Amino acid sequence: MQTPPIIDVQSIDKFFYTPERLQALNRVSCSVAPGEVVVIIGPSGSGKSTFLRCLNRLEYADSGHIIIDGVDILDPKCDINAIRAEVGMVFQSFNLFPHKTVLDNLTMAQMTVRGRSKQEAEAKGMALLEKVGIAEKFAVKPDQLSGGQQQRVAIARSLAMDPKIMLFDEPTSALDPEMVGEVLDVMKNLAREGMTMVVVTHEMGFAREVADRVLFMDKGEILEQGAPEHFFTAPTHERTKEFLGQIL
Amino acid sequence: MATYTGLDRPKSKLYYQFWSIVFILGLCGSMALLYFATKKVEYIWRWNRVPQYFLYEEKVTIRAEMEGKIVSIDPAGAEGKNVRVLVRGDDGEETHELPKESLLLSSGDHVYAGDNIGYYTHWKPGILVEGLWLTLEVSFLAIIFGIVLGLFTGLARISDNPALRWGAITYIELIRGSPLLVQIFLWYFVVGTVINSILAQSGFGQISPLWFGVMALAIFTGAYTAEIVRAGIQSVHRGQMEAARSLGMTYAKAMRKVILPQAFRRILPPLAGQFISLVKDSSLLGVLSIRELTKASREVVSSSLQPFEIWIVCAILYLVLTFTLSMFVQYLERKAI
Numbered sequence: 001m002q003t004p005p006i007i008d009v010q011s012i013d014k015f016f017y018t019p020e021r022l023q024a025l026n027r028v029s030c031s032v033a034p035g036e037v038v039v040i041i042g043p044s045g046s047g048k049s050t051f052l053r054c055l056n057r058l059e060y061a062d063s064g065h066i067i068i069d070g071v072d073i074l075d076p077k078c079d080i081n082a083i084r085a086e087v088g089m090v091f092q093s094f095n096l097f098p099h100k101t102v103l104d105n106l107t108m109a110q111m112t113v114r115g116r117s118k119q120e121a122e123a124k125g126m127a128l129l130e131k132v133g134i135a136e137k138f139a140v141k142p143d144q145l146s147g148g149q150q151q152r153v154a155i156a157r158s159l160a161m162d163p164k165i166m167l168f169d170e171p172t173s174a175l176d177p178e179m180v181g182e183v184l185d186v187m188k189n190l191a192r193e194g195m196t197m198v199v200v201t202h203e204m205g206f207a208r209e210v211a212d213r214v215l216f217m218d219k220g221e222i223l224e225q226g227a228p229e230h231f232f233t234a235p236t237h238e239r240t241k242e243f244l245g246q247i248l
Numbered sequence: 249m250a251t252y253t254g255l256d257r258p259k260s261k262l263y264y265q266f267w268s269i270v271f272i273l274g275l276c277g278s279m280a281l282l283y284f285a286t287k288k289v290e291y292i293w294r295w296n297r298v299p300q301y302f303l304y305e306e307k308v309t310i311r312a313e314m315e316g317k318i319v320s321i322d323p324a325g326a327e328g329k330n331v332r333v334l335v336r337g338d339d340g341e342e343t344h345e346l347p348k349e350s351l352l353l354s355s356g357d358h359v360y361a362g363d364n365i366g367y368y369t370h371w372k373p374g375i376l377v378e379g380l381w382l383t384l385e386v387s388f389l390a391i392i393f394g395i396v397l398g399l400f401t402g403l404a405r406i407s408d409n410p411a412l413r414w415g416a417i418t419y420i421e422l423i424r425g426s427p428l429l430v431q432i433f434l435w436y437f438v439v440g441t442v443i444n445s446i447l448a449q450s451g452f453g454q455i456s457p458l459w460f461g462v463m464a465l466a467i468f469t470g471a472y473t474a475e476i477v478r479a480g481i482q483s484v485h486r487g488q489m490e491a492a493r494s495l496g497m498t499y500a501k502a503m504r505k506v507i508l509p510q511a512f513r514r515i516l517p518p519l520a521g522q523f524i525s526l527v528k529d530s531s532l533l534g535v536l537s538i539r540e541l542t543k544a545s546r547e548v549v550s551s552s553l554q555p556f557e558i559w560i561v562c563a564i565l566y567l568v569l570t571f572t573l574s575m576f577v578q579y580l581e582r583k584a585i
Contacts, residue, residue: 058490085496095491099509108505109495154491161495 005031005067006165006196007055012064012074014050014220024050025061026220034164037197039207039228042217043243048200051217052167055198056087069164085113088158092170094150096142102129102153103138106160114161121160128156132186148179152186159190166190168199204248208232216240291556298557301374301548309367310344312359321355323348333366335359376558379544380565386462386540387527387569393466394526398473403503405478416474423471428464429532435464436536457536465533469526476518480511513584520577524570531566541565 007030014025024047032038040048053059054066057073057080066073073083097105106125110116116124129135132152134145142150151171158166168187172180184206191197191210201207207214207228214231216224216239224237232248235241286293316337324332324345331351333344350366353359373381401419404412423431440460447454484507492502534543545562549555 056494058494081493081496081498083496084494087494089491089494091487091491093485093487095485095487097488097491097506097510099513109492109497112501112505113496158495 003034004070006034006069007032007198008065008067009051009055010065010067012054012061012066014047014054014059014061024220025054027064028217028220028222029064030215030222030225032165032196032198034196035194036212037191037195037199037210038213038215039211040198040200040215040217041202041204041207041243042215046217047220048215048217049169050220052169052198052200055165055167056084056089058089081113085109085161086164088155088161088163088166090151090154090158090166090168090171092173094142094147094154094174096150096154096157098142101139101141102134102145105142105153106157109157110160124160125156128159129153131159131189132156133182146179147175148182151175151179151183155183155186155190165196165198168197168201170200170202172201172203202247204232216243218243286556293557294554295557297552297554298561301376301552301558301561303371303377304374305369306372307367307369310346310365312344312361312363312365313342314339315360316342316358318353318355318357318359321351375539375544375548376541376561376565379539379541380569382538382544383527383530383540383542383566384569386458386465386530386533386538387523389462390465390469390526390530391523393462394469394473394523397466397470398477401470401474402477402481405474406481420471420474423468428468428529429535431468432461432464432532432535435467436460458538461530461533461536461538465526465530468529469522472522473519476515476522477511479518480515481507483514484510513581516577516581516584520574523577524573527569527573528566 009028009030011027011029012025013023013027016022016024026047028047028051030038040051042048050059054061055068057066061074064074068083069086071078071083073080096102097108100108103122103125106128107118107121110121110124111118114121126135126138129138132155134149134152137145137149137153142153145153151174155166155171171187172183175183180203184203187197187199187206188210199206199211209228211228213225214228215222216231216235216237218239224231224235224240231240232244235244312335314335314337316335316339318333319336319341320334322332322334324330329348330345331348333346333351333353335342335344344365346366346368350368352364352366359365401416404416405420407413407416436457440455440457444454481503488506488510489502492506493499497505530540531542533540534546537543539547541562545558549558552558
């Protein structure tokens with residue numbers, strides 16, 4: 001790998017006090033090259049969502065370093081808002097702004113964070129809605145959309161910021177089965193266009209087809225990683241075999 | 249028709265008609281009961297004396313300002329209903345315009361300073377209307393200050409900064425823990441005395457009791473509003489803040505553009521209740537000789553000796569204010585969706 005990694009996680013720990021002390025991440029290290037698609041799988045409670053949320057500091061890792069595009073986001077002096085503008089995030093529960101129309105959802109951050117004009121932001125927003133296939137719904141409120149449509153709007157909202165990295169936190173887990181496909185299609189297109197993506201998902205088909213690398217996490221540690229063809233066919237770790245045996 | 253949830257057997261149409269009639273009969277019955285009870289104690293209702301406290305015709309006497317002689321009386325005004333009286337004396341001239349039929353003197357008469365020339369009448373708002381207006385004014389100001397105070401205290405209450413958070417908690421607990429009447433006394437007789445004494449010593453004017461009253465109400469309401477605002481903000485799903493922050497928005501921007509608009513819609517109903525309370529609580533300001541509606545009513549009662557009518561009217565006037573406020577908030581609620 002010649003190009004420097006765009007995400008470089010160096011041995012991070014994360015504890016939760018709920019109130020008993022719980023180690024969510026245990027010395028996790030990982031780096032992602034520009035344009036790489038990394039899929040993280042693992043049983044629930046394995047720390048994969050926590051890990052993802054640490055990457056844009058929605059959770060503050062307790063120790064270690066997270067270098068995003070050359071900046072250590074665990075350094076208290078870093079401008080986290082500037083970093084977050086470059087790191088899009090898609091949530092399991094969409095988290096669209098319900099009081100705004102679909103188009104306003106896309107333009108708000110463009111105007112307030114990127115300082116774009118209303119026309120510019122709306123042009124960009126409409127182009128992205130076109131891309132995710134719901135341009136005709138630009139004027140409705142999010143609660144009038146189906147789950148799949150909402151998630152596509154959420155992806156478009158993140159893309160409107162022209163991010164360098166996209167994080168997906170179980171983007172299809174809250175969807176009805178027949179809507180999973182439309183969201184995955186959008187994500188596949190994105191991967192094809194060369195977006196750097198870190199995806200936490202249970203969609204093994206997606207992992208197999210799109211991922212450059214699959215990470216398996218359990219109990220706050222990355223137990224195994226590798227190219228999907230190798231990962232799914234010849235896992236080395238016992239726990240990985242057990243997990244794959246359960247879900248495949 | 250009332251909502252049928254399907255949890256019970258459907259009600260027949262007769263059921264609703266019957267109980268509607270029971271309701272109306274109950275309402276009329278209790279009013280009739282009140283009427284006959286007052287008859288029993290020989291109270292004489294004089295509703296015809298009430299309107300004068302809303303609007304009355306004031307008679308203004310016109311007096312000569314200097315000694316002289318009435319030189320001329322000419323028709324004036326649009327339809328010749330008025331006359332212009334010209335008085336000429338040693339010191340100069342003066343003219344008075346007044347209605348023709350009220351003129352007491354004729355041309356050539358000699359007048360002394362202070363002599364009655366005639367009068368005119370005009371309509372003036374009565375004491376109850378003035379009291380109502382003052383109640384409205386005080387409540388409006390207190391609501392505006394209360395919202396601002398409550399918003400910032402509510403934000404301080406959930407802040408990470410200990411000084412802000414503890415400051416907000418102290419303020420809220422202090423204000424909620426003592427009676428409003430005591431607070432009004434404190435503001436006026438303690439804080440007011442200190443401030444006005446200092447102002448007097450420094451050669452400035454005094455602050456009127458009205459402003460201490462408004463301050464007491466606003467600070468009282470602010471504490472309750474702060475808790476409503478806090479609950480509203482915390483009721484907005486955590487994911488909204490995360491989504492806004494993940495797009496690179498600052499905390500302040502996310503709060504203003506994403507969280508507060510959603511919280512605002514949810515806190516409208518409890519906020520309306522709070523402000524309705526405030527309108528009613530403004531009746532306590534009478535103790536500072538602010539002649540708001542209740543104080544005005546008390547004065548009318550002591551001069552008219554018609555307590556039944558006046559207190560009923562007073563209650564109805566408060567109802568008009570609070571009901572209007574309630575309707576306005578419901579309109580806002582519908583609009584915000």
